[in-house]
Amino acid sequence: MSRIVFNMGWDAKTAQELISGCASESGEFEQRCFPDGETYLNVLSDVADRECVLLINGVQPDQQFLSWIYMAENLKELGATSVGMLIPYLPYMRQDIRFKPGECVTSRHFAKLISASFDWLITTDPHLHRYDALSEIYSIPTRIVPAAPAIARWIKQSVDNPVIIGPDIESQQWVQDVASLVGCSYEVLLKERSGDRDVSVSLPKRADFKGFTPVLVDDIISTGRTMANAVVNLIQCDMKAPVCIGVHPLFSDDCIALLKESGAQQVVSCNTLNHPSALIQLTEDWTEALSNQ
Incomplete structure (x- = not known):
């Protein structure tokens, strides 16, 4: 069956261009918060025996991270054969060393948590300063689409x-x-x-x-x-x-x-992020990368 893609934060136009471009189906889901702030997720599409992809906006990751993990784990429980993420801006890459005693090297821990719930990752130009490759911290296959x-x-x-x-x-x-x-x-x-x-x-x-x-x-x-x-x-x-x-x-x-x-x-x-200054389009590049994934 065809790939199914869930939009978790991309602007609707870009997401639809990518989904149509790689001949995929748009996934439907419901997400809201309970009064106490906890997340409610409900996948409405049939994902059994299908490859699933999450389109993720990496801005303000602390506000969204648990939703990504809950979604990935839920899709696998519902029978998805694999769950990958297309996240053009990959957060938590700049803290790649302990500059002061006691500092948390968040890039490593973020990568470990993502690798535990996802099967692969596609991104664009991650901030590789002291790392030579994403494989140094991610244990899943990764692909970089250059800008x-x-x-x-x-x-x-x-x-x-x-x-x-x-x-x-x-x-x-x-x-x-x-x-x-x-x-x-x-x-x-x-x-x-x-x-x-x-x-x-x-x-x-x-x-x-x-x-x-x-x-x-x-x-x-x-x-x-x-x-x-x-x-x-x-x-x-x-x-x-x-x-x-x-x-x-x-x-x-x-x-x-x-x-x-x-x-x-x-x-x-x-x-890579939704902003009025975004005149340089990478949608076709991401579409090609996803089609070949």
Whole structure:
């Protein structure tokens, strides 16, 4: 029988495009909270002997996590042959080391809990900084759908004479891949962090970038402080107003306003999360990955 897909947080349009694109059936379920805050789940579709997929929005994971686990375990009890998750933004990847004594390395524990209830996972550009691969912490098969090809396509269509800039060393893997696909130069700046919201970013080294349009690329834009600092520095070097691109638009607080006030001409993101800035579409890429799963 065909695969059945349950939407647990994606915007309805993107979810339906993916479900139709991979010839799957849309699963029906009911979810609500009891007065005491506990979760009620009821799967209305027949899932016996069928492969099930959960489309999961990874923002605010603490508010949703138990629902993912309850859903996966319930589907298996109802006879599903397997349960996988397609979660474009994979949370709990940044705490990958114990920076201070006693800190919890949440990335490892989150991965262990997910691996216990799901059979496989598809995501996009997880924050692999101190891990070389997801297999270091996930014991289930994982697949990464890269955002670089879609970002490169958008830049080619939308930006004249681009140069790709990484706001910090952690962005190098995305910057290098995007620049290679666009066929242009790139540079990675250096960041010094004094606190969660106190960062400084180095100036570009290449003087011959002045005639180009700088495109700042990073995987996660959260507060926007690092990227805003980079925008200011680029403009001070007499470069054109930069375009800012984030793979995952977390955009907390006044992030968009901060970037615009710093001098960014445009703020763009991928549709790994539902946001008005998500002009870079990865739906076809996820559809292909799911079709081949």
